Amino acid sequence: MTAATSVLRRQAQRWGLRLGRRLATPATLVYRGIYVLPTRNGLMFAGMLFVLWLTAINYGNNLIFAFTFLLASVALVSILHTFRNLRGLQVTALPPEPVFVGETAVFPLQLRNDSSVARPAVGLELERTLIDLTDVPARSHAGLLLRRPTLRRGLLQPPAVRIFTIFPLGLFHAWSTLELNQPCLVYPAPETGPVPLPAGASSGGKRQGRSGQDDFQELRRYRPGDSPRHVAWRVVARGQDPQTKVFGGENLMPIWLDWNRLATLPKEARIARLCRWVLDAEASGQRYGLRLPGQEIAPGSGAEHRRRCLQALALLP
């Protein structure tokens, strides 16, 4: 049985390659994009029908003939139901959230069902492994998630996946192959360890008649690299987590995170350090700009600015 399945599967793959239609998202699963083949259980069911049929012949028993044909017809009719469980389903790849290298990229898929019939047990599979499974209620939508590891910075293209179903009887497997055209932006991994922000702009620097400690603003969680002079030692003495004093004066002067000032480091290490600086500068509420080969991002701050800087770093050639 297993051998027969694998032969069939290989044949299917061959057909798949020949006629294989991949739908690009957003896609409506159409008649010509859906393939149907029996499952292993379907083949087993056929085996059982064969035994019943032989029994019917052997004993000339009309009722067993009828029973056999009824079950065979149920299996045949179920093909249409399996097919219909996918047909007309609208699949959209939603934009994934950017992640840092090493984190898991999550590619969300939205399944929209505009028909008045629910579609139970619609799944996502990758290389014949079940990834996710959901029910799509009538005139509603549901989501499926594809998770992939991230190894390199840049744009991570999701692999082609299959939307499939074996509903209702598990005897037939219907599927559509989909290209998900929403890549995931993978930020570089920030450098770890104590990496102080560039001198002249970060804490402790001298600027225009200010000591840098004039207007105390708030306390924030201590991060490695903070100047010991700004650590709120009184908080530490109370046995709480170390906090760092943040001063309003620091926000006046933008700092430049400059690629060319890191000439001693290899390329990826430079990117890692700049990435860390972007995160640190943003977290400490400073205005910062980023100079990269061939591009410059003017000083600013905020989530959107951070995203722009990280994206520039991620997409460096």
Place this chain on the structure above:
Amino acid sequence: MTAAAPTSSRGPLLSLPTLTTLLLITALAAAPHAPRLPAWLLVLAVGCGLWRYWAARRGERLPPGWLRTLLTVGAAAGIYLEHGSLLGRDPGTALLVAMAALKLLEMRQRRDVHVLMYLGYLLAATQFLYDQSIGMIVYLALTGWALTVLLMVAHQARPPANPWRHAHLATTLLLQAIPVMLILFVFFPRVAVTR
């Protein structure tokens, strides 16, 4: 393609209500055979069913493989001694009952559940070798319908908690199948066996 029915699922294969329904429907399919079965096989079958129910209820492990093998060989030997053969109507149905009973103790993968359901269909159909009354036709049609309902639930990688969730669809499926069955019944070639 078989990827569609991944067998690797954590936790119990079937929810307790589904498993209970499965046990009851298997009993339903096997019950009409009971009067013709040797007493020891009846005890074995009922015992396996109760054991399975108890194991599911208490979350106990199923009996080890060697015990199942021993029981299988023992049951086959017993049937052979009883009938002098393993083939033919009476020993065949007895063997089916024994297989279904022992399969109850071996439901590890989804495939095992499927085998059990197929044995259920076979048990139901072979009853026509003994009894073709209208009452039995109705009874076995209902059994077939119930098995189909269960098949809809049992194959799913994440079976719904309620085993009767797709009962309505099973009815539709059977009704839609009837015209096809009639066509097959009339036109499918019969091989004549001269006896």
